Structure formats: C-alpha cells, structure tokens
Amino acid sequence: MSIDERKERQRAERYELILTAALKLAEAEGWDAVTTRRLAGLIEYSQPVLYSHFKGKADIVAAVATRGFEELATRLKTAATRAAGDPDVLRNVCAAYLDFARSRPVVYEAMFVLPTKIKFASEATPPSLRAAFAALVAALGPEREQSDFLAEVLWSALHGLVVLAQSGRIPAAGAEARLSILVLKFSSEP
Amino acid sequence: MSIDERKERQRAERYELILTAALKLAEAEGWDAVTTRRLAGLIEYSQPVLYSHFKGKADIVAAVATRGFEELATRLKTAATRAAGDPDVLRNVCAAYLDFARSRPVVYEAMFVLPTKIKFASEATPPSLRAAFAALVAALGPEREQSDFLAEVLWSALHGLVVLAQSGRIPAAGAEARLSILVLKFSSEP
DNA sequence: CAGATATTCTAGCGTCGCTAGATTTACTTA
C-alpha cells in the first residue's frame, strides 16, 4: 500500500501548493486577482485539478482563513502570556490583534471580511477561532458580568479599526493614539 | 429651449429609475444580484443606457451610497437634537447609527463595506459624510482632547458591531446589551 | 420633406467560476 501513501503525500503537497499560490497571489494583487485560471497556471496544472482539492474558489479562501485563525490565536495567546499579570495585558493583546491585521491584510480579509461559510459563535466554530476569542475575553481581566458581550464589543472596535483603516476610511496616521483610547476605555472599571 | 428642458427632465427621471431599481434589487437579492443586465431589464432599456448615466457599476453603487450618507447624517442629527442636553445623547446617537444599519443593510453595505472610490477623511469627502461624522463627535460631549480620534474609535466600534452582526460573526441576540456596554465605556470619564 | 444630430440597440469582446467528457497516465493482472 506504499503507492497509495505516496499518492496521498503528493496530493497533500499539491494542496499546499495551491494554498501558498493563492496566498502569494492575493498578497501581490489582492483577492480579486485570485482566479481559478491564474491559480491553475501558477501551480502548472489545469483548472479542474483545483476542484479535486476544493469545492470551489470560496473553499480555497476559507482554507486560507482557517490557517489565519490558528495564527491569530497563537499571536494573541503569546501576547497574553508575555504580559501576564501586567496591567498592560489588554493593550498587548489588542496591539497583537492590530499587528496581525496589519502584517497579513489579505489573510485578515479572508477571515473576517470576505463572504464565508465558516460558522461563528456556533457549535461548528473552528477551535482556533474559539481560542482567539477566548484570548480576548481573558485579556479583559477576571470574570466580570457579561464578559462575552464585553469581549464582542471590544472585538467589534478592533475589527472596525482594521477594516476602516484598510479601506482608507480612517487615516493611517494616529493608529497608536486610537489604540490608547480604546485600551483606556476598556480597562477602566466603569 | 423647452425641448431640451424636457429631455433633461426625462434623463433625470431615468437616472432615478436606475437608482431605485438598483436599490430594490439589492434589497431583494443582495448586491451580487445587481448586474448591468438585470438592471437594464428592470428599467426596460438596453445595457449601454446605464453607461450614459453612470461610469460603471461601481458608480451606481456609489450613488446609492451618497444618498445613504445624507440619510444617516439626518438620522444622527435628529437623534442628537431630540435628546439634547440629556445624558443619553450618546446612547441615542449610537442607537440611531445601529438602527440605520439594521433598517437599510444594503445601503449601509454600499456606504461602508463595498469597495468604493468615495474619499473619506479628505478634502473630497462628501459634506453629508462629514456631517454624519460631526454628529458622532458632538455626541461625545464638549470638546475633549483628541475628540476626533475618540470619535473614530467609537465609529469603529459601531461599524464593527454592524458588520460582524450582518455577516453572522456575532449573534443577533444581545444587540441591546452590547449597545449598553459601548455607551457605558465611552461616556464615562476615564 | 431631407439632412443632420442625438439617442438607443444589437452584437460581441474578454473575463469569470465551474464542469462534462475525451484523453492520457499509472497500475494491475494474465
């Protein structure tokens, strides 16, 4: 059965090839440029091969997004532990979120902007996504009332800052000042 | 020159016809369903007629968005004056923002989500958009330091709540609770 | 009514996501 194993391995490699090609192309020219034809050209296979790995273009984007959830969760957890106990935990975690969005804009877009079938806030939510959200909750400090709602509002603010900045709707300058304001508002006990 | 006036009037009517058809179609089936072909069919003219009024599809969306800015500005100003002096100004204005987004989701999408060439935070920013932002600034109370940054963070939070809810990324339930938290955080002096 | 001008339409270009069916490649068996 070693032949089948090799085939399986080669398929997995080609799967990776597709994902990295999609990511590189999106990073270079945006998700609009990621067409099935160009992707097929990049991996040097014909279009239908893509469909033997993914259900369609949306599925490829979703796969990139899923990896993004893992990276974001890791980053947030790292930021939280590095500043554990510190009064700046919240600031560190928020900064990590914003840094992630800044450093991987197209991945962020795949995760949180493009239409997706990935389930949020349900049983089918990917574990990495739950973990990322849990990191936000934790950063807000010890169990308060309605800490889930609180975390959702914080997340909304962070997400708003990211997308409004990415689409040029708020100026790039002043990001630090906005972060400070946000942290101030959310760390002070009412 | 009355003939030319009639022609001008008819052109203006057809312009309106296009915009209302686009809006209705978007409301019924989403912006993806708004194609130049379907739009042409709805107004009972051929496709190229659309291009004698608008530079392209994006231009039509932008026109819908521009009207949305006016409506939003009006709503926010009304909410502000109705509760003037009241300690609940902020809550009222935020609620008005969220209500607008809830009641006109596709218009909101055209304004703040879909890619657009409309300029934000620049000299070319439409007056209605500036007015809407000014209403947010005003709702935050008398001149504080960095009130523009503060308003931008508030706006980000509101926008985040809207888009994450609209895309199913945070649950529909609990909107009231989140609004309360947001207002609490932004109204308390640090 | 004839000619000029403005308006509208037909038809088509190149692109998209996606897929049926032909073809080639790889493996199995006699």
Add this chain to the structure above:
DNA sequence: TAAGTAAATCTAGCGACGCTAGAATATCTG
C-alpha cells in the same frame, strides 16, 4: 511483458459578468 482497467488530468465549452464599438433608429432643424 502485454493487455486491460482504473485513476488522474486535460481540452473545450457553458452561461454569466462588466463593458463598448458601431449599426440602426428616432428626433430635431432648416
């Protein structure tokens, strides 16, 4: 090793997209 089968891959094409050149029609002017 050769023939036959199964798996993998490709060619070619469908219908829809935004957009436009140039033909056809309607409208106005002299």
